[in-house]
Amino acid sequence: MTKITLKADIEFGVVPTHIKFVGGLVPDENGRLPRGEDGRLLSVAELAKLQKMSPVAITAAQVPHFPGVNEQDTQDLFGGIRELGMKPHMIMMVAGGNPMNPADEDSVAAMLISGLKVAQQLGIENVSSTSIEEWMKPGAPTLTGADFDAAVAQNVKLHTRVVREAEAIGSCIKAWHIEFLRGTEFMTFTDVGKAWQVAKAANEELGQPFFKILVDAAHCGDSDLSMEENAAIVAEMAAADGFSMFHASAKTTRGCLSTDDGWIGNMLTACAATGKLEVVFVELFHHQDPALEGLRVADPRHGIDTTDGRTYSEAVCDGLADTARRINNLVARGILS
Secondary structure (H helix, E strand, C coil), rough: CEEEEECCCCCHHHCCCCCCHHHHHCCCCCCCCCEECCCCEEEHHHHHHHHHHCCCCCCEEEEEEECCCCHHHHHHHHHHHHHCCCCCEEEEEECCCCCHHHHHHHHHHHHHHHHHHHHHHCCCCCCCCCCCCCCCCCCCCCCHHHHHHHHHHHHHHCCCCCCCCCCCCCCCCEEEECCCCECCCCCCCCCHHHHHHHHHHHHHHHCCCCCCECHHHHHHCCCCCCCHHHHHHHHHHCCCCCHHHHHHECCCCCCCCCHHCCCCHHHHHHHCCCCCEEEEEECCCCCCCHHHHHHHHHHHHHHCCCCCCCCCHHHHHHHHHHHHHHHHHHHHCCCCC
């Protein structure tokens, strides 16, 4: 494949979710991360494989961090990413607990504070999370009106508390990126505008723009907002320093980027036009990941095999090439500097 030189001064990389959460990314009951027969962490081994296969340089990788994971494995994970010449980004995972429920505040706060402390110990500059709502909670209602306002207020209380208690501001951590999710995964914070209400209010409480919204093209496409409505909110967020990271991921299938129905190109252009785009990650999910069985049951379109005869590594590399070409042509058109 022809080598591609990225022409924009941004971090460019991958979220290796295509190796599956179960058996690839999630620690076992002893807190140990999956390793191959050679003893190497499977996530680091996959990143090294992609590095050799990809037509464009991978300069960053975003990986999950789970509460209770073995300390040595954590060091091997983030140290291994750095040894590959990639900048590590951390996704803080929350296991159980409802961030919108005051009764769960202490337990959720403890997990997030632990994650921020680990990020500081490892010198991580950007952390992210989906910590504004409990994932795949059966029977959870969609909150509106006063109930929605209360959920926003509780999220602001929780997240600003975590930042203060972890002493994150003034540390190596430059920003905390909040990601909203599609309906079914979430029931309330299912579009960029709703998520922005949390980050905007939290920044006002802190007195500075520490929280940002992670713009994932897949979740934008699966929300009820149009492309134009999404782009307008992205512009608003950027003007308030509330955005800098983008996920190139296909709506619904979460597979090959050719299934995105135009959302990646549209949202990437909207993000680039703000002048605030700093990080772009390509993200595919494995259609047979046991961890996502509940999502496939709820929406069978999520379980479609979109590899078209390729391995998932090859599909990710195709996504890296496609996204790099888009970025380079945004530069050529004067939309991205």
